[in-house]
Amino acid sequence: AQSVAQPEDQVNVAEGNPLTVKCTYSVSGNPYLFWYVQYPNRGLQFLLKYITGDNLVKGSYGFEAEFNKSQTSFHLKKPSALVSDSALYFCAVRGGSYIPTFGRGTSLIVHP
């Protein structure tokens, strides 16, 4: 069975500092990986995805993620955090069946 782990329930970072939100996955076959962000009382917004090709994926709002096949990881990063980045972040994986599995989410808090 496929699975996604987001090991940190919460990540705290100061505004202007780099941020990383971690994600590891387990899936049969080639992984299709996604990051989404959710603001309070809102649906999810797509940030970026890895399907194939370059391991470094650039997405919306200055976010990027690096696919690491050997470590089965897909960590989300941003060079300089903004207070407005504070939200709930979800990592998701699809395998060959295309059924998506989401992580439990990581709450990102950016302090002014």
Next chain:
Amino acid sequence: KAGVTQTPRYLIKTRGQQVTLSCSPISGHRSVSWYQQTPGQGLQFLFEYFSETQRNKGNFPGRFSGRQFSNSRSEMNVSTLELGDSALYLCASSGLAGTDTQYFGPGTRLTVL
């Protein structure tokens, strides 16, 4: 382009009742997926429809069902509601099924009393 719309936004039902939620995808999108979000279980996939056919189904009981119409609008139905069905139900649309980027609606908050 208008986003994904879900109706109603909020719903209160009692145990044993049934409920129907509606989702209108982005114009031109043919795939609609449904998810349940709860504090305890997180985000869980319910089912995905493409061109009126169910393509994938998550691990939910048969009380949860859905359908998609020829205009790509989708409905999901939950029969014999249980307290544990209280959740935020999210709909997402994409141009194609599979790995295409999904765009989510704001969700329907269902409370079962």
